Amino acid sequence: MASLSLKGIQKIYPNGFHAVKDFNLDIDDKEFIIFVGPSGCGKSTTLRMIAGLEDISGGTLEIDGKVMNDVEPKDRDIAMVFQNYALYPHMTVYDNMAFGLKLRKTPKDEIDKKVREAARILDLEKLLDRKPKALSGGQRQRVAMGRAIVRNPKVFLMDEPLSNLDAKLRVQMRIEISKLHENLGATIIYVTHDQTEAMTLGTRIVVMKDGVVQQVDTPQNLYNTPCNLFVAGFIGSPQMNFMDAVVKVNGEDVTLTVGEHVLKVPASKKKPLIDGGYDGKTVVLGIRPEDVHDSETFIANSPDSVIKSKIKVYELLGAEVFLYFDVEGTQMTARVNPRTTLRTGDDAVFALDMEKIHVFDKESELTIVN
Amino acid sequence: MASELELDKALSELKRITGITLEVKAKTPEELELALTQVHCLCLAYKEKYNKNHFLQTLMTDGIPSYDIFERASRLHIDAEVPRVLFLVETKGPIDDTIMEVLKNLFPSQSKTYLVSMGERNLVILRPLKTSETPADIDRLAHMIVDTLNMEALTRVQTAYSGTVETLMDLSAAYRETSLALKVGKLFYSEQTIFPYNQLGIGRLIYQLPVTICENFLKEIFGGEVPRTFDEETTATINKFFQNNLNIAETSRQLHMHRNTLIYRLEQIERRTGLDIRRFEDAMTFKIATMVINYLQTERNS
Numbered sequence: 001m002a003s004l005s006l007k008g009i010q011k012i013y014p015n016g017f018h019a020v021k022d023f024n025l026d027i028d029d030k031e032f033i034i035f036v037g038p039s040g041c042g043k044s045t046t047l048r049m050i051a052g053l054e055d056i057s058g059g060t061l062e063i064d065g066k067v068m069n070d071v072e073p074k075d076r077d078i079a080m081v082f083q084n085y086a087l088y089p090h091m092t093v094y095d096n097m098a099f100g101l102k103l104r105k106t107p108k109d110e111i112d113k114k115v116r117e118a119a120r121i122l123d124l125e126k127l128l129d130r131k132p133k134a135l136s137g138g139q140r141q142r143v144a145m146g147r148a149i150v151r152n153p154k155v156f157l158m159d160e161p162l163s164n165l166d167a168k169l170r171v172q173m174r175i176e177i178s179k180l181h182e183n184l185g186a187t188i189i190y191v192t193h194d195q196t197e198a199m200t201l202g203t204r205i206v207v208m209k210d211g212v213v214q215q216v217d218t219p220q221n222l223y224n225t226p227c228n229l230f231v232a233g234f235i236g237s238p239q240m241n242f243m244d245a246v247v248k249v250n251g252e253d254v255t256l257t258v259g260e261h262v263l264k265v266p267a268s269k270k271k272p273l274i275d276g277g278y279d280g281k282t283v284v285l286g287i288r289p290e291d292v293h294d295s296e297t298f299i300a301n302s303p304d305s306v307i308k309s310k311i312k313v314y315e316l317l318g319a320e321v322f323l324y325f326d327v328e329g330t331q332m333t334a335r336v337n338p339r340t341t342l343r344t345g346d347d348a349v350f351a352l353d354m355e356k357i358h359v360f361d362k363e364s365e366l367t368i369v370n
Numbered sequence: 371m372a373s374e375l376e377l378d379k380a381l382s383e384l385k386r387i388t389g390i391t392l393e394v395k396a397k398t399p400e401e402l403e404l405a406l407t408q409v410h411c412l413c414l415a416y417k418e419k420y421n422k423n424h425f426l427q428t429l430m431t432d433g434i435p436s437y438d439i440f441e442r443a444s445r446l447h448i449d450a451e452v453p454r455v456l457f458l459v460e461t462k463g464p465i466d467d468t469i470m471e472v473l474k475n476l477f478p479s480q481s482k483t484y485l486v487s488m489g490e491r492n493l494v495i496l497r498p499l500k501t502s503e504t505p506a507d508i509d510r511l512a513h514m515i516v517d518t519l520n521m522e523a524l525t526r527v528q529t530a531y532s533g534t535v536e537t538l539m540d541l542s543a544a545y546r547e548t549s550l551a552l553k554v555g556k557l558f559y560s561e562q563t564i565f566p567y568n569q570l571g572i573g574r575l576i577y578q579l580p581v582t583i584c585e586n587f588l589k590e591i592f593g594g595e596v597p598r599t600f601d602e603e604t605t606a607t608i609n610k611f612f613q614n615n616l617n618i619a620e621t622s623r624q625l626h627m628h629r630n631t632l633i634y635r636l637e638q639i640e641r642r643t644g645l646d647i648r649r650f651e652d653a654m655t656f657k658i659a660t661m662v663i664n665y666l667q668t669e670r671n672s
Binding site: 012013015016017018019020039045051053072073074078079080081082083084086088089090091099135147148210296331363364365 | 382468469471472475476478479481510514516517518521522524525526557558559561562564602605606609610623624626628640643660664668
């Protein structure tokens, strides 16, 4: 397997569209890297530049220390699995997986060995004689993966490979891909717009927006310490709640005022607000839905972080309940225990876990406090 | 003067397409020349009569009179009245055996899909349409062709596709339409890989205008001094401003810049071009003008 280095990578198309700007990333051997971001953020373009399917306009791409900018895709020792894969309809699973190797004139016994090994990893051994028509969506997806595995590449590049599957199958295939990464010990770069996929699969995640890398970190760190408002809003489902709040510094005390609600900032989060000169300024307060509590004990223990509102929507998801309500015109979500007695239309009292708040600069949108 | 090597090449071509093995002995250069011409003629005659690929190629490039199309199609067992869709594939490098094998196996012979080579880097896929297929299915098929060639042949591909080709009589027009889609797509939407014939937007209009009209249009807008290009920062500002529907607050927020800085930049653009892109009409003119500038630059370069 392989390590990759992307230094100052740029992509400018002939029509002037600047798709990727100054992309820098070092990928270690056996890492599972996820490129995530909204549509048009440059994640697929970056992957295609790594694959050699797009020319690199600026910067350097290295695989295992070798500059690859001008190397043909077939000489980069990579394998790809894309969204709109197709299996050869008249071939069996075995032949579908062997086809690429046959084209490269690989000896028959070697093909057989590689195909059977890939089939074993993907649990396709019993399906090798079947034609694509006789396979389920998930099995077809595994065959497509198998075609990549038999190449035994240094790097796997996957561009939204699960997008065409239904929700249930996607969850199942996510687990399969995760297992595959463990079994193969491969370096994988995976593109998705789905933050759940990103969080569950990646060892590190690259969050992109408008061609610019916003943050590169582990799923846990991205969730707990987002570097700006965009990352905070993009990672997490339901997304983080945001409200405008005015900072007030009064000696040692720092409060955030949201309309009529005054929230006391805990000692651990005060310093950046005082040192940054935010007294009197409006900032953006962020809090995750699971950090908005409705339990009586929590509310009683947190008198300085109480907000009141009317429940607009009650959503029972089985193991949890989402409550939607407005605070000063901003919609908020609380993720609470299904035993809650609150229902649509009820007047509710919530307490925010102030140790878990995030505060962002309103102008620059950068994180002040995590 | 013809060489022995050329004759050998022509003979093996004859064998490849007809299965006939010929042995030709020429004593003088004149005889060699004559033999070569005759073998070439044999190949051509055979292709004209029996080769579907040659027939479709000639048909697409307007080389067959309309009265002859149905008869020749029937001789080659090609159903002339099946509705089809035409995909024009362009690869980055020459079309090699790998690409051909991938496509042949993606559309095996029983699917009645024809793969017609149209040059070193171009290939037409002429596929019958199923009655249940919608435009969305055709678009998916185009994506499937591109993604599969990317994955299996490891090659960059761009594809344009036509509307429904009702009969073979319409094939030539469909090929022209698709070729235009590919050219316009590469020029104006170069970040994309798939160009449907019916989604070329204003690019199609600009492409079909004569160069002099484009130049006059630019002179009318910018006077004598047509801006060649803008610096990266200005281009990014303009693109973002357009993406946000000329909304200053949202654009400045997304560019992490103060509202007044953005306004200053927009005023600089106005000073340079005479167009206040905060106004819809000027913004529209500006957008078209930049597309025309790009088009003319590409035309000059080519």
